[in-house]
Amino acid sequence: MMAAVDKVKVLVIGDSGVGKTSLTHLIAQHEPISNPSWTVGCSVEVKLHEYKEGTSYQKTYFIELWDVGGSSNHRMTRSVFYNSVHGIILVHDLTNRKSQQNLQKWLAEVFSRDGNSKLRNSSFDDFDPEQFIGSNQIPVLVIGTKFDLIEEFNSNINHRLSSFAEDCGADEIFLDCRQMRSLAAGTSSAVKLTRFFDKVIEMRYHARENISPFNISDKRNRIYTSPLLTSPKLYHND
Structure with a gap:
């Protein structure tokens, strides 16, 4: 009988x-999609990931990627997808500065589910990502898309984007999603993505085993905490 494969949920x-x-x-799927459609509600892709590949701790996990539709018309109903979250990928368009600025609102929308009265009673514009950085539970990765459309990726743009990622204690990746080579094995983007998935699995399944390879004193390895989103009842395999 095939052994059960543990899974994590990444928004x-x-x-x-x-x-x-x-x-x-x-x-x-390790290949570009030829004709992407608009997401209504949520769609889920599943990836097999080798945790700590090449070490004695190597193990296969399912990564569930929950692609949540971004229409403002569904803001009040999409919160149902924010339960049982183990990791968050924040996506913005490098050619659209507003989409990067709105990542703060997306984080506030997700974390308003944790019962935090201060957040519920304040404007999403006042949300400070750094105040929610803790020592465990929800890793964050920031990804800028349409990198191929940036004619000149100057230092000012780089500083603006990196500042937000640093506030989130997150790594940052810039991609052209139409090119397979964007996440080719061995590239810095692929390494950061692998490190992110390992961190998600680490915090979900191995945080109490004292085998973490991550230095949590580094701000980029600090991660979000949300009691509701990390309930121990979630995602147990029987």
């Missing part, structure tokens, strides 16, 4: 049209 969130569907397809 993929960001404004409508930033390329979340193309991104999740590239990650899960």
Whole structure:
């Protein structure tokens, strides 16, 4: 009998049209999608991931990538997808500065589910990502898409984007989702993505085993905490 494979749930969130569907397809299927459609509600792609590949701790896990539709019309109903979250990928369009600015609102929308009264009673514009950085539970990755359309990726743009990722304690990737080579094995983007998935699995299944390879004193390895989103009842395999 085939052994059960443990799984983790990763939200993929960001404004409508930033390329979340193309991104999740590239990650899960290792090839570009030819004709992406608009996501209504949520679609799920599944990826097999080798945790700590090449070490004695290597194990296969399912990564569920929940591509949540970004239409503002569904803001009040999509919160149902924010339960049982183990990781978050924030996606923005590098040619659309507003989509990057809105990532703060997306985080606020997700974390308003944790019962935090201060957040519920404040404007999403006042949400400070750093105040929610903790020592465990929800890793975050920031991904900028449509990198091929940036004619000159100058230092000012780089500084603006990196500052947001640093506030989130997150790594950052820039991609052209139409190219397989964007996540080719050995590239810096592929390494960061693998490190992110390992961190998600680490915190979901191995946080109490004291085998973490991550240095949590580094701000980029600090991660979000949300009691509701990390309920121990979630995603148990019987």
